Amino acid sequence: DGGITQSPKYLFRKEGQNVTLSCEQNLNHDAMYWYRQDPGQGLRLIYYSQIVNDFQKGDIAEGYSVSREKKESFPLTVTSAQKNPTAFYLCASSPGGGQPQHFGDGTRLSIL
Amino acid sequence: RKEVEQDPGPFNVPEGATVAFNCTYSNSASQSFFWYRQDCRKEPKLLMSVYSSGNEDGRFTAQLNRASQYISLLIRDSKLSDSATYLCVVNMGRETSYGKLTFGQGTILTVHP
Numbered sequence: 619d620g621g622i623t624q625s626p627k628y629l630f631r632k633e634g635q636n637v638t639l640s641c642e643q644n645l646n647h648d649a650m651y652w653y654r655q656d657p658g659q660g661l662r663l664i665y666y667s668q669i670v671n672d673f674q675k676g677d678i679a680e681g682y683s684v685s686r687e688k689k690e691s692f693p694l695t696v697t698s699a700q701k702n703p704t705a706f707y708l709c710a711s712s713p714g715g716g717q718p719q720h721f722g723d724g725t726r727l728s729i730l
Numbered sequence: 731r732k733e734v735e736q737d738p739g740p741f742n743v744p745e746g747a748t749v750a751f752n753c754t755y756s757n758s759a760s761q762s763f764f765w766y767r768q769d770c771r772k773e774p775k776l777l778m779s780v781y782s783s784g785n786e787d788g789r790f791t792a793q794l795n796r797a798s799q800y801i802s803l804l805i806r807d808s809k810l811s812d813s814a815t816y817l818c819v820v821n822m823g824r825e826t827s828y829g830k831l832t833f834g835q836g837t838i839l840t841v842h843p
Contacts, residue, residue, distance in 0.1 A: 653833075660817070660835040661774070708773055716762040716821045719831060721773040 621645065624709050624722035630730045631696065631703060639694045639725045641709030649714040650692035654678060655706040664707075667692055668714065696727060704728050731756050736818050736834035743841055747808045751837045753818030754800045762821040763794055765803050767814045768836065774817055777803075808841045815839070 622643045631637045643650065649668050653661040663676030667686040681700025686692050692711075696703045706726055710719035736753045743749050755763075763780035778785065780792040780801050791804040801820075805812055818834035 658835075661833040663830070666830065706771075718762075718764050718776045718779060718819075720776065723773050 622709060622711055622720060622722035624707075624725050626725060627723070629725055629727045631727060632730050634698045636695055636697050637727070639696065639707055639709075639727070641692045641694065641722060642690055643692075643709075643711045643722075644690060645711055645720065646689070647711035647713050647720075648689070649712045649719075650686070651710040651712075651719060652676075652682070652684065652692070652694045653708045653710065655708060661708065664694065732834075733757065733822065733832045734818055734820050734834040736816075736837050738835055738837060740838035740840055743808055743839070745808055745810060745841055745843055747841075748804065748806050749808060749839065750805075751803045751816055751818075751839075752800055753802070753820075753834055754798075755818075755820045755822075755832075756799070757820075757822045758796075758799060760799075760820045760822050763792075763801050764819040764831070765790075765792060765801075766817040766819055766833075768817055769814050774833075777816070805839075808839075810841050810843065813839055813841045 625640045651666045652664040655661050662678050664682050665684040667673040673686050683695045708724045709722045712719040733756050765777040766774040767777045768774040778787050780794050784793045789806045793802045815836040815838050817836045819831050
């Protein structure tokens, strides 16, 4: 079945550690996105990518990094510079052109 | 003013009730509009797109008022399974080629027996 796969489902980070969240899609979508959701709040855009080897900062990119070496994959690294990383991280993809986005089932990141 | 604003609720309604949510957006150039549904601790899922002429999908009706810059979602004959957070989502229009969406904070709906 076509879809978006995020892993792991739960992740714990130690102080000073970088962690990487995986996002893979087999929908052949050009655009991919990373969002952060805090309890009781809406989604905030971290990074997005329109095509392979290109990505742009969203509204809250500080402390995060991404890569887009393959169309199917858009991993997110939460660096030690992100001082408040505890949140629900959601990856999405879309064909672009204003069409709706489809989401993976998310990764919950907590600090140890 | 927030780019996309929703009444956070919560809305508590009995089964069978009709409930309506409104959402306002700030950018008059916005091109596309959606309602998503998010269950507790789950990812958002597309409920329906919102078209200029209004559209209906079973018990759900979406309306768009460009002049007043708001969209609405009407749920008829509410079911227990409709309990969720409903997210108003707007493509703000400036760079539609990549489809950047702006999400409202969501409206919580609880349907009780």
